[in-house]
Amino acid sequence: MTKTDGKQTNGTGTAEAGTGDSGRLSAVTGKVRTSASDAYSSAREKTSAAYGTAREKAARASQATAQGVESYPVVAIAGGLAVGALLAAVLPRTQREQEVIGPYGQKLTDAAREAAHSAAEAGREQANQIPAKAMQKIGEAVVEAVTTSGNAQ
Incomplete structure (x- = not known):
């Protein structure tokens, strides 16, 4: 090792870390x-x-x-039936399903389709009643507010 410009070299020309470098490394x-x-x-x-x-x-x-x-339970049921029908339509039938259901499959499909249609119709009817029910509640609230304010005077 030789000393050059205050730094020690290991003979290959590269400087080794001294105490000053160690402090900087630690920092x-x-x-x-x-x-x-x-x-x-x-x-x-x-x-x-x-x-x-x-x-x-x-x-x-x-x-x-x-x-x-x-x-709105009817709407929830209709939604559940719709999701179930969608999954049934998307997922392929299995061999075992065809063996077990066989001839009853079409009857079951028709019944499920009819039930889904009825549930959807009932859901639409109930959904159509929502604005009327909301207006009724608003009207009742206005009448109550007017009655209460009239009694307060």
Whole structure:
């Protein structure tokens, strides 16, 4: 090893790290470690917040769906039948299904189609009644508000 310009070389011309370089390396390593820790903490906080928000939205959607099913059960049944009919139309029949159902298949298909049609019609009728029911509720609320304000005077 030879010493050139205050740095030691290992004979190949490359400088070896001295004590000054070791301190800088330690400082850089510390900065990288701190940055990585900060990035991890930030990502963890954002992930936690996003998870919480998603849970709240899912709970609200679930509650709204349950209320919708309770308010309009015929529409929910019609929707379920429509989804079932769509899946049945899309999925191919299996050999076992044809063996078991065989001649009853067409009768079953016709009955299911008729049930889906009836459910869809009932759903449309109930959906058409929604504006009338809403207007009725609004009218009742207005009458109640007028009556209450008249009694308050």
